Amino acid sequence: MAILQVIKYGHPTLRKVAEPYTKDELDDKFIEDMLETMYKEDGVGLAATQVNVQKQMLVCSDRENEYILFNPKIIATSEQRKFEFEGCLSLPGLQASVPRFEKVIVTARDINWDEIEIKVKGLLAVVLQHEIDHLNGILYIDRADINTLTWTDSPVVDEQLRQKQTTLEEVQRIFTKKYHAKSDNLAFDKIST
Numbered sequence: 001m002a003i004l005q006v007i008k009y010g011h012p013t014l015r016k017v018a019e020p021y022t023k024d025e026l027d028d029k030f031i032e033d034m035l036e037t038m039y040k041e042d043g044v045g046l047a048a049t050q051v052n053v054q055k056q057m058l059v060c061s062d063r064e065n066e067y068i069l070f071n072p073k074i075i076a077t078s079e080q081r082k083f084e085f086e087g088c089l090s091l092p093g094l095q096a097s098v099p100r101f102e103k104v105i106v107t108a109r110d111i112n113w114d115e116i117e118i119k120v121k122g123l124l125a126v127v128l129q130h131e132i133d134h135l136n137g138i139l140y141i142d143r144a145d146i147n148t149l150t151w152t153d154s155p156v157v158d159e160q161l162r163q164k165q166t167t168l169e170e171v172q173r174i175f176t177k178k179y180h181a182k183s184d185n186l187a188f189d190k191i192s193t
Contacts, residue, residue: 093156
């Protein structure tokens, strides 16, 4: 198994819609690497697009069970939403308040390529919405109350910025310098639909 590189905000792959997975593309090593990377990065979910693979696949955990889903789609949601702070492995050092549906129903293919339907609420509902967004080129900051965008205690930024509110422009400037200094091909903006 190997730890995969999690790409960061600004990388163009994060803004592309992933291609559907096919059964013949199943790769046990890639699945193991995705799970190992998620746990090593202390995450509860990871989409293939976050490791620069443009395929509709995600892994996640509710801390008790692991889920490996191919071609996931949200087919129903509750009317109720709740705002909670979210972070992201592709946006390290940041958090913002995001409205998410309290309950969702997701269809997908599982590791055996069986079609499954998952009805979830709470943390797992939030995680699935977040990761399925990734597969559609959407980041949590696109849905967040941007006025709540705040640096965490992470060493991503200098100490004087920690625990302070920020703007997308400042985040883009810092991420360009820290993660993309040698790249001319950046994509910070949300895809148009």
